[in-house]
Amino acid sequence: AQSVTQLGSHVSVSEGALVLLRCNYSSSVPPYLFWYVQYPNQGLQLLLKYTTGATLVKGINGFEAEFKKSETSFHLTKPSAHMSDAAEYFCAVSSGSARQLTFGSGTQLTVLP
Amino acid sequence: NAGVTQTPKFRILKIGQSMTLQCAQDMNHNYMYWYRQDPGMGLKLIYYSVGAGITDKGEVPNGYNVSRSTTEDFPLRLELAAPSQTSVYFCASSSTGEGGYTFGSGTRLTVV
Numbered sequence: 003a004q005s006v007t008q009l010g011s012h013v014s015v016s017e018g019a020l021v022l023l024r025c026n027y028s029s030s031v032p033p034y035l036f037w038y039v040q041y042p043n044q045g046l047q048l049l050l051k052y053t054t055g056a057t058l059v060k061g062i063n064g065f066e067a068e069f070k071k072s073e074t075s076f077h078l079t080k081p082s083a084h085m086s087d088a089a090e091y092f093c094a095v096s097s098g099s100a101r102q103l104t105f106g107s108g109t110q111l112t113v114l115p
Numbered sequence: 116n117a118g119v120t121q122t123p124k125f126r127i128l129k130i131g132q133s134m135t136l137q138c139a140q141d142m143n144h145n146y147m148y149w150y151r152q153d154p155g156m157g158l159k160l161i162y163y164s165v166g167a168g169i170t171d172k173g174e175v176p177n178g179y180n181v182s183r184s185t186t187e188d189f190p191l192r193l194e195l196a197a198p199s200q201t202s203v204y205f206c207a208s209s210s211t212g213e214g215g216y217t218f219g220s221g222t223r224l225t226v227v
Contacts, residue, residue, distance in 0.1 A: 011155065045119075045218035047156075047206055053213050066202050092157060100146050100165045101209060101217065102173065105157040 008106035025093030034096035121219035138206030147189040
């Protein structure tokens with residue numbers, strides 16, 4: 003069975019600072035990995051995905067993530083945080099015949115002025 | 116293009132009542148999913164469907180039922196509401212899954 007662990011349920015950074023949100027996964031097959039963002043009272047929006055190929059994946063809003071098979075990690079980064087980045091972020095791994103997503107428990111990102 | 120539409124947005128139920136959460140997508144996606152989101156728990160899969168007439172249980176199916184009579188619609192039925200079903204429910208769809216999901220905006224359900 004697949005699982006996802008997000009280290010740190012709450013992360014605070016100053017505006018302009020590096021954002022690093024950690025995600026480790028467990029998968030018995032080559033994984034498809036995703037990061038989603040959720041703004042208050044909204045649904046989830048896809049930030050970026052890794053399926054095959056290049057291990058450094060670029061997404062929307064300046065975010066990127068690197069798939070490291072040896073570390074079973076898929077950490078999300080952004081060089082410079084903006085106030086509008088404040089949201090909850092979910093890492094997910096895809097599995098099964100219907101590509102069901104298994105989500106981590108989420109990381110709430112706060113951006114301080 | 117509406118994407119995934121969920122209705123209602125909010126609902127308060129009394130214990131033992133029943134209701135159906137509606138979900139419709141207009142992208143001709145074969146795969147559809149229902150998740151519930153509880154604080155600090157992420158999203159848990161309730162049921163999913165790979166096409167009209169085909170449904171299967173996810174991680175937390177107890178107390179829920181689904182049907183998929185058309186490609187577009189995937190309603191979620193709560194038969195006997197319990198306080199433990201207080202949650203935010205999200206419907207999602209996908210063409211193949213590899214590209215990720217399109218989520219609806221959610222239904223916030225409170226059972227009192």
